[in-house]
Each structure stands twice: as C-alpha cells, then as structure tokens.
Amino acid sequence: MDNYEPKLPEKSKFLVTGGAGFIGSNLIERILGAGHEAVALDNFSTGREENIREFIGNKNFLLMEGDIQNIEDCRKACKNVDYVLHQAALGSVPRSIEKPGDTNDSNITGTLNMLIAARDSNVKRFVYASSSSVYGDSQQLPKREDKTGRPLSPYAISKVTGELYGRNFFDLFGLPTIGLRYFNVFGKKQSCYSAYAAVIPKFIGKLLKGERPVINGDGEQSRDFTYVENVVDANLAACAAEREAFGEVFNIGNGERISINGLYSKIAELLHIDLDPIYGPERCGDVKHSNADISKAKSILKYWPAYNFNEGLKLCISWYINNL
Ligand SMILES: NC(=O)c1ccc[n+]([C@@H]2O[C@H](COP(=O)([O-])OP(=O)(O)OC[C@H]3O[C@@H](n4cnc5c(N)ncnc54)[C@H](O)[C@@H]3O)[C@@H](O)[C@H]2O)c1
Numbered sequence: 001m002d003n004y005e006p007k008l009p010e011k012s013k014f015l016v017t018g019g020a021g022f023i024g025s026n027l028i029e030r031i032l033g034a035g036h037e038a039v040a041l042d043n044f045s046t047g048r049e050e051n052i053r054e055f056i057g058n059k060n061f062l063l064m065e066g067d068i069q070n071i072e073d074c075r076k077a078c079k080n081v082d083y084v085l086h087q088a089a090l091g092s093v094p095r096s097i098e099k100p101g102d103t104n105d106s107n108i109t110g111t112l113n114m115l116i117a118a119r120d121s122n123v124k125r126f127v128y129a130s131s132s133s134v135y136g137d138s139q140q141l142p143k144r145e146d147k148t149g150r151p152l153s154p155y156a157i158s159k160v161t162g163e164l165y166g167r168n169f170f171d172l173f174g175l176p177t178i179g180l181r182y183f184n185v186f187g188k189k190q191s192c193y194s195a196y197a198a199v200i201p202k203f204i205g206k207l208l209k210g211e212r213p214v215i216n217g218d219g220e221q222s223r224d225f226t227y228v229e230n231v232v233d234a235n236l237a238a239c240a241a242e243r244e245a246f247g248e249v250f251n252i253g254n255g256e257r258i259s260i261n262g263l264y265s266k267i268a269e270l271l272h273i274d275l276d277p278i279y280g281p282e283r284c285g286d287v288k289h290s291n292a293d294i295s296k297a298k299s300i301l302k303y304w305p306a307y308n309f310n311e312g313l314k315l316c317i318s319w320y321i322n323n324l
Contacts, residue, residue: 006239006240006302008083008236008240012036012037012239013080014028014036014037014038014084014085015041015077015084016031016038016085017041017084017086017087018042018087018088019038019040019047019052019087020042020063021042021048021087021088022189022191023087023182023228024040024042024047024051025052026187026188026189026232027235028040029054030232030236032058037060037061038055038060038062039061040052040055040062040064041064041068041074041088042063042064042065042066042088043066044065045090045106048191068088068110068111068114069109070113071117074114078117078121078123082123082124083239084114084123084126084127085128086118086126086127086128089106089107089111089158090102090155091155091196092196093153093286094196096155096285097154103154104154104158108158108161114128118175123176125178125238126175126177126178127178127235127239128166128180129182130163130166130180130181130182131159132181132182132183132251132290132292133151133153133155133159134159135149135287136287137149142255142292144251144293145181145249145250152285152287153285155285162179166179167179167247167248167249177246177247178241178245178249178250179250180235180238180250180252181250181252181292182226182231183225183226183251183252183291183292186200186201186313186316187228187229187316188316188319192204192324199223201320203263203264204316204320205324207267207268207273207275208271208320208321210273210275212275212276212277213264214277214279214280215260215264215280216281217279217282217286218261218279219260219264219277220260221260221286221288221289222257222258222260222262222288222290223258223260224253224255224290224292225254225263225309226252226254226292226305226312227254227308227309227312227313228312230252230303230305230312231252234250234252237302238301244300245300245301250303251292251293253291253292253305254292254305254308255292255305256308257290257291266310267317270314
C-alpha cells in the first residue's frame with residue numbers, strides 16, 4: 001500500500017478548488033504532508049470547515065473563501081500557482097435533476113472560469129475532476145475512455161462539457177489539461193448525513209445510528225468503488241505526467257465492481273451489525289453497472305490503485321467509528 005510519489009519540484013504551489021470538500025481536503029492533506037503549499041478555493045456550498053480545520057495555522061496553507069462562478073475569485077486564486085487541481089462542483093445526480101441550473105452554473109460556468117484563469121496564469125498543469133457518469137447509457141463493460149454513451153442527467157452533461165472544454169483549452173491555447181474520470185470515490189471526510197450523500201457513507205451513518213438503510217432498486221446494480229487515497233495518487237501522477245497526457249481523460253477507478261447488495265453485506269459484517277436493508281424504488285438518472293478499465297491511466301499516468309476495495313473499506317469504516 002505504498003502511495004505513489006511522483007517527481008514534482010521540491011516546493012510547488014497547488015490550488016485545490018473545492019478544497020473544503022471530501023476529495024479536496026484529502027488532496028490538501030497529502031500536498032501539505034509532502035512540504036508543498038496549498039491554496040483552497042471554496043464557497044462552502046457543500047464543503048465543511050471541519051474538513052480543513054487541521055490545516056488552519058499551517059504556514060503553507062491558505063484558505064480563500066470564494067466562488068468559481070466569479071472569474072475574479074478564480075484569477076486571484078490562480079496567482080503564482082504551479083498546479084491546479086480543480087475539484088469544485090455540485091455533485092450528485094439527484095441534486096442535478098432537482099436543480100439543473102445550479103449544477104450548470106457551478107460545474108460548467110465555474111469550470112470555464114477556472115480554465116480561463118489558469119490559462120492566463122500559465123499554470124504547469126490543470127488537472128480536473130470528471131466522472132464515470134459520462135458513460136451514461138453505454139452498456140459496455142468495463143468502461144473504456146473512448147466509448148461513452150448518452151448522458152443520463154444534468155450532472156453527467158456538466159462533466160461531459162467540462163471534458164470538452166478541457167480538450168479545447170489544450171488544442172486552442174496549449175493549456176496542459178488532464179481530466180480524471182473518478183469512479184465512486186469513498187473514504188474519510190465524505191459527508192454522510194446530507195440528503196445527497198453517497199452510498200458508502202450513507203450506509204455506515206445509518207447503521208451506526210442503529211437504523212436500516214434504504215437500497216434503491218433491487219440492489220443488483222454494481223459500482224467500481226475507489227478509495228480516496230488512490231484518487232489523490234492519480235491527481236499527483238497527473239501533475240507529473242508528460243505531453244501525451246495533455247488534453248486527455250483517464251478512468252480513475254479500482255478496476256473491480258461490487259453490487260450494492262454485496263457492499264451492504266460487507267459493511268454490515270465489518271460493523272458487526274445484523275439489520276436488513278429496506279428496498280426502495282430505483283433512482284432515475286442512475287447507470288446500472290459501472291466498472292473502470294484503468295489500463296490507459298496505468299500506461300500513461302503510471303497510476304495504480306495502491307489500496308484495494310477491502311483495504312479502503314476497512315480504513316474508511318474505522319475512521320467513521322472514531323469520528324462520527
Ligand atoms: N465523490 C465521488 O464519488 C465523485 C465521483 C466522480 C466525480 N466526482 C467529482 O469530484 C469532485 C469533488 O467531489 P467531492 O466528492 O469531494 O464533493 P464535495 O461536495 O465534498 O466537494 C466539492 C467542493 O466544491 C465546493 N464547491 C461547489 N461549488 C462551488 C463553487 N461554485 N465555488 C467554489 N466552491 C464550490 C463545495 O463547497 C465542496 O467543498 C467534484 O468535481 C465531483 O463532481 C466525485
């Protein structure tokens with residue numbers, strides 16, 4: 001379980017948009033731990049102060065409360081930055097179906113603003129979070145980067161659009177963009193009590209309260225769950241990647257899939273809790289199966305999932321037990 005240590009200049013400055021969120025705050029922890037500087041740009045729409053509390057007072061950390069929908073905030077945040085890790089977005093398929101305009105504003109307008117600001121600041125890399133949702137209605141398994149389907153939600157459309165802009169900013173302006181299609185990320189600091197919480201923290205949160213979680217549909221849908229430290233590795237690997245990666249997108253997953261029923265059994269077993277789930281209606285906009293082919297990321301980014309699913313799940317559960 002060695003973390004990937006890419007060759008980056010000794011003291012680099014990273015801008016992490018969405019730095020108070022789940023993935024952003026895990027990125028900042030590793031960046032500061034390696035002796036680099038980190039700036040977090042966040043509007044705290046879904047991010048939380050408690051995620052970044054441990055960094056406050058660190059001389060290498062700067063919090064900028066601001067909004068990527070405002071280009072001036074993006075320009076200020078990009079000043080003298082070497083690497084941009086663009087994570088800020090409104091996540092969740094159901095939220096995007098309820099509020100497509102909000103998703104469009106943060107995820108599409110916000111990403112375009114960040115690309116413009118990063119281009120004008122001549123950053124070394126612009127690494128951005130895309131999503132497995134771009135595979136939409138494609139039935140192919142495992143998912144390969146060149147075979148996407150029709151997007152099934154406004155969230156998926158926002159991520160497809162971000163990728164199009166990412167490629168275009170490399171082609172037109174030479175901005176070294178690299179898109180990472182994350183597959184169902186989980187780990188410490190992921191929100192578990194929000195209405196739009198992801199399935200792993202939702203199951204853990206409910207079970208720890210002695211309540212029965214709801215499984216949408218028959219539970220036979222499957223996902224490629226990816227431990228957050230692997231996603232952090234992928235971002236750092238992308239910062240060190242060479243020209244053949246620019247303008248490209250890469251699947252960042254574990255490379256295995258598990259059904260939601262299988263996931264539920266594992267979590268209940270690790271928590272030593274014997275409660276049956278409640279089965280509810282299927283969610284619209286959800287894909288049935290998801291599984292990443294990670295060969296492109298392995299060969300070009302030198303990414304590999306250092307933590308497998310079981311190792312990640314154990315670490316994640318013990319974090320929730322100690323921190324909830
Ligand atoms: N968690 C996953 O499984 C997953 C899967 C695929 C893709 N992604 C993508 O990864 C990125 C990070 O996701 P996460 O799970 O950490 O979500 P998160 O909600 O925990 O973090 C997102 C952060 O962005 C901030 N933000 C949102 N809109 C903003 C705006 N307009 N201006 C400034 N800050 C803003 C939020 O306050 C939050 O801190 C997102 O782009 C998401 O779409 C996540």
